[in-house]
Amino acid sequence: MSNRNIEERLSDYIDALNNEREPESGAAEKDQELGKLIETVHKVRTLREPSLPDEGYPKRLAQVVACEIQKDKRGAFSKPGKSPSKSILKTLLPITAVAVCLLVFVLVNSLGIFEQDVVYAMEKAVAKLNNYHGILEIRTRNAAGEEWLVRRVELWYEGDKYAVKQDDGTLTVSNGQRKWQINHEDREVVILPLLPDPTRNGFDLQDEAKRAKQYPHTVVKTEMIAGREAIKLAISPPGGEKYYLWVDKETNLPIQLQTAMQKALQTTYTFVSFEPNIGISPEIFAYRVPEGYRVVEEDSGQLVATIEEAAALSGFIPLLPKQAPIRILAFQDRIVLDYGDTTIVESKASGEFKLEPNASLGSAAGGPLEIWYERLRWRQDGLEIRVEGAKRLELAREIAADLSIPDANQDLAGKAKVKVPVDMEIVKANQKQVDSGSSPWQLDPVHVALTFVNLKVTPEGIQGEPQIEIPSFELVTNDSVEAVVEVKEGPIERVYLKRLVRHDETGIWTVVGYDPR
Amino acid sequence: MLTADMYERAIEGDQDAIEEICLATWKPLYLFIYNKVQNREEAEDITQEAYIKSLKYLQESTFPIDNFLSFMKTVSLNLIRDRWRQKNRSRVSINFQEINPEDVARGDEQNDIAQRLLLESALAKLSQEQKAIIDLRIIKGYTVAETAKLLGKTEGAIRTAQYRALKALAKILDESAQKGQSNPKRRESGE
Numbered sequence: 001m002s003n004r005n006i007e008e009r010l011s012d013y014i015d016a017l018n019n020e021r022e023p024e025s026g027a028a029e030k031d032q033e034l035g036k037l038i039e040t041v042h043k044v045r046t047l048r049e050p051s052l053p054d055e056g057y058p059k060r061l062a063q064v065v066a067c068e069i070q071k072d073k074r075g076a077f078s079k080p081g082k083s084p085s086k087s088i089l090k091t092l093l094p095i096t097a098v099a100v101c102l103l104v105f106v107l108v109n110s111l112g113i114f115e116q117d118v119v120y121a122m123e124k125a126v127a128k129l130n131n132y133h134g135i136l137e138i139r140t141r142n143a144a145g146e147e148w149l150v151r152r153v154e155l156w157y158e159g160d161k162y163a164v165k166q167d168d169g170t171l172t173v174s175n176g177q178r179k180w181q182i183n184h185e186d187r188e189v190v191i192l193p194l195l196p197d198p199t200r201n202g203f204d205l206q207d208e209a210k211r212a213k214q215y216p217h218t219v220v221k222t223e224m225i226a227g228r229e230a231i232k233l234a235i236s237p238p239g240g241e242k243y244y245l246w247v248d249k250e251t252n253l254p255i256q257l258q259t260a261m262q263k264a265l266q267t268t269y270t271f272v273s274f275e276p277n278i279g280i281s282p283e284i285f286a287y288r289v290p291e292g293y294r295v296v297e298e299d300s301g302q303l304v305a306t307i308e309e310a311a312a313l314s315g316f317i318p319l320l321p322k323q324a325p326i327r328i329l330a331f332q333d334r335i336v337l338d339y340g341d342t343t344i345v346e347s348k349a350s351g352e353f354k355l356e357p358n359a360s361l362g363s364a365a366g367g368p369l370e371i372w373y374e375r376l377r378w379r380q381d382g383l384e385i386r387v388e389g390a391k392r393l394e395l396a397r398e399i400a401a402d403l404s405i406p407d408a409n410q411d412l413a414g415k416a417k418v419k420v421p422v423d424m425e426i427v428k429a430n431q432k433q434v435d436s437g438s439s440p441w442q443l444d445p446v447h448v449a450l451t452f453v454n455l456k457v458t459p460e461g462i463q464g465e466p467q468i469e470i471p472s473f474e475l476v477t478n479d480s481v482e483a484v485v486e487v488k489e490g491p492i493e494r495v496y497l498k499r500l501v502r503h504d505e506t507g508i509w510t511v512v513g514y515d516p517r
Numbered sequence: 518m519l520t521a522d523m524y525e526r527a528i529e530g531d532q533d534a535i536e537e538i539c540l541a542t543w544k545p546l547y548l549f550i551y552n553k554v555q556n557r558e559e560a561e562d563i564t565q566e567a568y569i570k571s572l573k574y575l576q577e578s579t580f581p582i583d584n585f586l587s588f589m590k591t592v593s594l595n596l597i598r599d600r601w602r603q604k605n606r607s608r609v610s611i612n613f614q615e616i617n618p619e620d621v622a623r624g625d626e627q628n629d630i631a632q633r634l635l636l637e638s639a640l641a642k643l644s645q646e647q648k649a650i651i652d653l654r655i656i657k658g659y660t661v662a663e664t665a666k667l668l669g670k671t672e673g674a675i676r677t678a679q680y681r682a683l684k685a686l687a688k689i690l691d692e693s694a695q696k697g698q699s700n701p702k703r704r705e706s707g708e
Contacts, residue, residue, distance in 0.1 A: 019556075
């Protein structure tokens with residue numbers, strides 16, 4: 001810090017205040033000039049509106065103050081008259097404080113406040129996390145209860161830099177400017193595109209803290225995870241499946257994440273070792289080619305400052321949302337716009353626009369819009385556009401103003417000329433079968449329609465190739481709850497399907513009606 | 518309406534009384550602290566500490582209850598001072614030697630208005646580019662990268678320009694303060 005120049009230190013101080021964080025201590029230590037400039041920054045900031053705490057703060061404040069006053073009255077845990085040296089909200093999690101506070105919470109029957117505090121403390125701890133080194137284990141379990149270790153990786157993280165070492169020694173590093181992978185077996189260094197960056201996804205501490213705060217959550221219990229005492233939180237995203245996050249009691253940082261069962265698989269990410277805020281050697285993130293290794297560089301893209309530069313490199317002008325991207329990466333055939341938690345990838349449209357079989361369908365720029373998990377994809381003005389991430393809808397609508405997502409309350413099945421009776425017991429059994437990994441075709445409305453229509457043609461069963469083949473089937477509507485498939489030949493013109501058990505991508509489709517030709 | 522009885526109960530640790538006092542008074546206290554520290558993290562922590570310290574003080578001493586908010590403001594100023602001493606932080610914006618609890622009790626609205634006018638007139642003396650950088654970086658809160666993009670400059674150039682702009686502003690503010698001191702009549706009427 002002391003070696004950095006005054007301009008950088010001043011800028012960091014301003015950044016901390018802009019992020020509503022306490023600036024690093026010692027920022028102006030023994031530096032009169034910096035002290036003076038910081039004083040001026042504070043004065044200027046009084047011209048802006050103050051940032052208020054979240055809605056829950058006054059209640060939380062009252063709880064903590066009451067807890068501390070009661071503790072003091074009982075004379076336990078603290079000396080009379082001595083004020084706490086640290087904020088209690090910050091140190092609420094250590095066991096002694098929790099013991100006292102829990103007593104109060106039980107008395108007032110208000111676990112909700114405690115839950116907020118766990119998440120609040122985690123949010124603060126994550127905000128203060130400058131870097132970490134840890135070993136992350138990724139395990140998967142299927143619906144039958146079988147569990148296996150997918151991989152174990154060693155991680156170094158600092159700001160926008162990270163390094164990930166796989167079991168086999170393969171090291172992937174991104175230093176914010178460049179991303180590469182060192183493969184010892186092939187003795188090569190592969191230069192990778194900086195964006196999009198799926199390596200970073202998975203168990204991102206910042207994202208998890210943000211989600212936990214944003215979504216309804218409850219404290220389940222305290223458990224030992226990798227030898228550490230952790231609070232288990234159940235998080236319920238609206239319209240999504242409940243998942244679990246474990247927060248280390250000592251550091252207030254998330255140490256384990258367990259996803260909901262998705263496509264019959266559940267993944268658990270566990271930090272089996274974790275060292276936050278340590279000195280990480282800059283060597284870890286330095287680009288160096290080991291002696292005797294060859295460098296493999298295909299089109300890894302180039303960071304550019306303006307859209308014009310990107311257009312010159314990629315040979316087309318991308319369509320832009322109103323918001324400016326944080327970074328622009330240009331490739332020979334595509335342009336990537338980085339918005340932090342959301343990425344836009346644009347390329348020249350070529351060939352047929354093929355939709356993911358299980359995707360929901362909306363419309364954008366007068367054509368179909370594919371909605372697939374957290375990704376939107378459509379074609380506009382000769383370009384194919386993919387928007388993936390948290391702000392996908394907001395950004396996509398800035399590009400295609402007419403973008404519409406399907407309305408899930410259309411009652412399409414009601415329009416079917418012939419209704420097909422459904423036995424829910426069979427449907428539930430089929431869903432379980434698919435959850436455990438078999439008959440995945442039931443997740444694809446086109447394949448379910450194909451099976452249904454061909455069984456109408458050959459009721460004795462489908463032998464070999466179906467009589468009416470897949471090119472005759474076209475998915476015309478899918479609002480994620482209901483779907484309509486049109487058939488170009490045969491006795492049935494239109495098939496109506498519904499997700500009767502679950503309405504997300506893991507739910508199977510069942511035929512509920514059809515229109516005879 | 519906060520009554521003496523409510524304070525009595527709060528001192529005894531009565532949950533409802535503490536909640537009523539906190540809900541009625543947290544915002545002016547928080548805004549007062551925020552004005553000094555200029556970040557939410559510290560403002561939240563110090564607000565909490567100020568309540569605890571003030572109520573504990575009342576357990577052993579007496580203080581006119583109708584002035585409880587201004588008493589907490591004074592306590593919070595002491596907390597900020599201790600905190601910054603501990604952390605070797607610059608003594609920003611507050612000259613603790615000059616703090617007078619009675620002044621604090623009267624509130625700083627007038628001071629705030631005077632400081633705002635002074636600042637606005639000082640900012641008006643900066644060049645267009647300096648004003649733009651201060652506006653984007655400090656008042657609007659853009660990052661260096663965003664500011665660089667908006668002004669068509671490199672990030673390094675923004676840091677340098679921001680440093681120079683603040684230096685120029687500090688100088689103008691100092692000169693205004695000196696003028697104010699050398700003209701006591703004007704200062705009195707201004708206050």
